[in-house]
Amino acid sequence: MIFWSVVFAIGAAQAALLAMALWRRPVNAAGNRMLAGWIALIGFDLAVKALYFRDPGPELIRLYHFVGLFPFLYGSLFYVYVRTLTRGCGFGRGDWVHLLGFVVALLPNLGTFVQDAAGDRALYLHIRNGGAWPGGAWLDVFLFAYSLSYVVAGLVCVRRYRRALLQRRSDADRMSLHWIDAMAVSQIVIWCIALTQFLFDIPWIDYPLIYGAVSAWVFVVGYLSLAQAPVAALEDPEAPDEAPPPAAIAAADDPRFPAVEAKLSQLMSSERLYREPALTIAQLARRSGYPEYLVSAVINRRFEGNYCDYINRQRVEAARACLADGDDARTIxxxxxxxxxxxxxxxxxxxxxxxxxxxxxxRQQRAAGSASQRG
Incomplete structure (x- = not known):
């Protein structure tokens, strides 16, 4: 148990340092403060487990059992973090509903948390002799389904964000929250370990391994979260306030489509706006002089793709011309x-x-073709 105590202590120390760094990080401030609170909670959980595994006893049994219910918070906090990150808003009053699972988990354990020292000793001996924790097996099943559903909800939120971002920004790929996928997959792996431990009696898959994986997950989160790029909130402040007329959206074509198409082509060929790395559809619409919804409709219907595809096609074509030029000695x-x-x-x-x-x-193909022509 001393080995696991050291592992948990290292994880707790890493979580404390990471929470402080994230709280002070200016990039994605609202999301990072939400993540900092979540990581701090995990650090406290791991610290209690480090103390308990170093010297098990009835003195820590209530606190150990209390933090054992924290996983009811982790899935919902992941979802709230993702939502905060993509919308740029902090924890609001309506978010308290996502903590109800933790409240439900507390209810069958209230008696444990208010018992006297004799009750603590009895519970400790019961657990040490292989007895089950208060709450029963149904609590473990509910915990798994409840938390996993929030992880899935967070991934759905990311998918919707990416889809919306592709319609608005030309640099969407570098801001598409790939680190969220890694964080979610890591959590699912931990839950699978917990489910395996719950269903099967495999000697090396046990409770300490679950929180050993949580300690490793803290390091993964640290690396990914501190390297994250700025995230554009879906409620982009650059978006115009003008709302598209319903008739304009429903129409198969708008009489202004040819003019908008010509203007976009002129902006790309003459002014080469695609060279601006963070070009948004709102900025392009302003440069064109047409409403954003109309520019978006032209791109989707006349250029057959979303905004990101359209801009990247312009960029690829420009890069292709440069790579085909034998006199262009720049690197790729x-x-x-x-x-x-x-x-x-x-x-x-x-x-x-x-x-x-x-x-x-x-480039090699074009260079070989030019050489054969000269030969």
Whole structure:
């Protein structure tokens, strides 16, 4: 048990440091403060377990049992964190409803938390001899289903955010919350370990392993959360207040479509707006002189794709021309940045999707073709 006590203590120390760093981090401030509170709660949980596993006894049994109910909070806090991150708003009064699962878990255990020292000793001996904790097996089943449903709800929230972001920003990929996927998968792995421990009697899959995985998860969260890029809230302050007329949305075409299409083409070919890495559809609409909803409709109907696809096609075409130019000695990454891309991975993926080749393979192919023509 001393080994696990050390593991939990390390996890608790890491959680405390991470919570302080996240609380002070200016990027995604509302979401990071929500995450800091959640991580601090996990750190307290791990600290109590470190003390209990170092020296088990009836003195800590109530506190140990109390933090054992914290997982009822973790799934719902993950969802509230994701929602806060994508909407840019803090914890509100309506969010208290997401803590009801923890309240439900407390109810059958109230007697344990107010018992006297003799009750603590009796509970400790009961647990040490292999007895079950108060609440029964139904509480474990409810805990698993309740928390997992919130993790899934958080992932659905991320999916909706990504879909909306692709319609509004040209640099959506680098802000698409990939670290949230990793955090969610890590939690699901922990819950699977807990479910396996609950259903099967496998010697090395036990309760300490579950919280050993939680300690490891804190390190994963630390690495991912401190490296996160700024997240654009869905309620983008740059979005115009003008609401699209229902008739304009319902119509198969608007009489202004050809003019908007021509203007967009002119902005891309002459002014090369696609080179602006953080170009939003609101900014493009302002430059075009047309309402955002109309620009969006033209892109979706006339250019066959969402806003992000449309801008990236312009960027890929510009990069293709540069790569085909034998006199252009710049690196592929320099060309990608100059054309408006913000990362090598995004550029490579967009280029291969559009042309069927990686940028380096395309440049080599064009260079070989030019050499054979000269020969």
């Amino acid at each position: 990454l320099d060309i990608a940045y100059d054309c408006g891309f913000t990362s090598k991975s995004t550029f490579n993926a967009a280029f291969k999707r559009q042309l069927g080749l990686t940028p380096s393979a395309y």
